[in-house]
Amino acid sequence: MIEREQDAPGSKGQFSRLLRDIAVAAKIVDRDVRKAGLVDLFGETGEINVQDEEQKKLDLLAHEEFVRALRRGGEVCLIGSEEHAEAIPLLFDDCQGKYVVLFDPLDGSSNIDVNVSIGTIFSIYRVPDDHVGRVTMESALQCGRKQVAAGYVVYGSSTILVYTTGNGVNGFTLDPSIGEFLLSHANIRTPNRGRIYSINEGNYNSWDDGLKRYIKWMQQEDPDDPDRPYTTRYIGSFVADFHRNLMKGGVYIYPSNTRDPNGKLRLMYEANPMAFIVEQAGGRAETGSGPILDVEPQALHDRTPVYIGSPSMVEDAIAFLSGER
Ligand code: AHG
Ligand code: MN
Ligand code: MN
Numbered sequence: 001m002i003e004r005e006q007d008a009p010g011s012k013g014q015f016s017r018l019l020r021d022i023a024v025a026a027k028i029v030d031r032d033v034r035k036a037g038l039v040d041l042f043g044e045t046g047e048i049n050v051q052d053e054e055q056k057k058l059d060l061l062a063h064e065e066f067v068r069a070l071r072r073g074g075e076v077c078l079i080g081s082e083e084h085a086e087a088i089p090l091l092f093d094d095c096q097g098k099y100v101v102l103f104d105p106l107d108g109s110s111n112i113d114v115n116v117s118i119g120t121i122f123s124i125y126r127v128p129d130d131h132v133g134r135v136t137m138e139s140a141l142q143c144g145r146k147q148v149a150a151g152y153v154v155y156g157s158s159t160i161l162v163y164t165t166g167n168g169v170n171g172f173t174l175d176p177s178i179g180e181f182l183l184s185h186a187n188i189r190t191p192n193r194g195r196i197y198s199i200n201e202g203n204y205n206s207w208d209d210g211l212k213r214y215i216k217w218m219q220q221e222d223p224d225d226p227d228r229p230y231t232t233r234y235i236g237s238f239v240a241d242f243h244r245n246l247m248k249g250g251v252y253i254y255p256s257n258t259r260d261p262n263g264k265l266r267l268m269y270e271a272n273p274m275a276f277i278v279e280q281a282g283g284r285a286e287t288g289s290g291p292i293l294d295v296e297p298q299a300l301h302d303r304t305p306v307y308i309g310s311p312s313m314v315e316d317a318i319a320f321l322s323g324e325r
């Protein structure tokens with residue numbers, strides 16, 4: 001079980017309790033997802049969220065469930081969520097919690113109403129020493145290298161929780177009959193190469209030339225390379241596309257484009273936690289001009305281009321982008 005697997009860096013039990021709180025929230029969201037079509041949980045809230053997206057009922061419910069679990073737990077003093085414009089301080093006066101948690105409560109919103117895999121992504125930081133007792137939104141603006149843990153949940157054909165504390169990556173499958181996450185994927189390593197690429201090809205006309213050439217190269221046959229042409233898989237839930245590629249080998253790309261110079265994915269809720277996990281599993285995560293984990297955030301809802309997955313496939317992508325190939 002989770003408590004036994006994680007190896008908390010200097011935690012005194014607080015960190016274990018934090019992970020347990022996250023696992024409890026994930027089980028509650030899992031329960032809601034499984035019956036969403038029966039209890040009026042499909043569809044929109046009618047609000048536009050801070051990302052300028054139509055908020056779904058499950059986006060909001062998942063946000064509320066995670067905030068509730070973290071508030072009750074008492075280990076966290078600041079929360080940032082994709083679904084909330086401002087950072088949310090907890091226990092603000094005495095600031096007992098020493099962690100900051102940033103999360104995408106429900107990833108893959110467009111798939112909620114059509115029974116396709118969705119997920120949750122989370123990222124955990126320590127409160128910087130000089131912020132203890134005076135936590136503000138700036139306390140959350142730390143670069144990805146400073147994460148102490150990161151993880152995700154896929155509510156898929158089964159529900160899996162995958163996370164790292166900087167000491168490898170482990171996956172835990174929810175056994176619904178006992179309501180516990182059990183270790184099912186110990187020490188996950190991603191293959192050096194795979195045959196899968198994941199990108200929204202509908203945006204082709206807005207890509208830069210290096211990216212167009214890279215995608216064309218993956219589509220070409222090569223008598224010296226039996227793996228090519230590669231195969232496209234794109235679910236539209238980053239968490240599910242990422243998990244498949246992590247296990248099978250592949251590259252996921254959400255590039256900058258002419259409409260969105262920083263792409264679509266959010267640095268703090270999506271890119272950083274997945275970058276930490278993929279590096280811990282032997283993979284790579286790049287913006288196109290450097291590692292994602294080295295990006296200094298300017299604001300809570302910053303976006304970044306993402307090239308993530310098997311290390312030699314990300315290397316290929318960077319070589320095409322830079323014009324080296
Ligand atoms: P979210 O549902 O949390 O807003 O995230 C959606 C993201 C990500 O999950 C997915 O890979 C990507 O948006 C899909 O975007 P496109 O529809 O533009 O391809
Ligand atoms: Mn969204
Ligand atoms: Mn998302």
Ligand code: MN
Pocket residue numbers: 059082104105106107108109
């Ligand atoms: Mn989301």
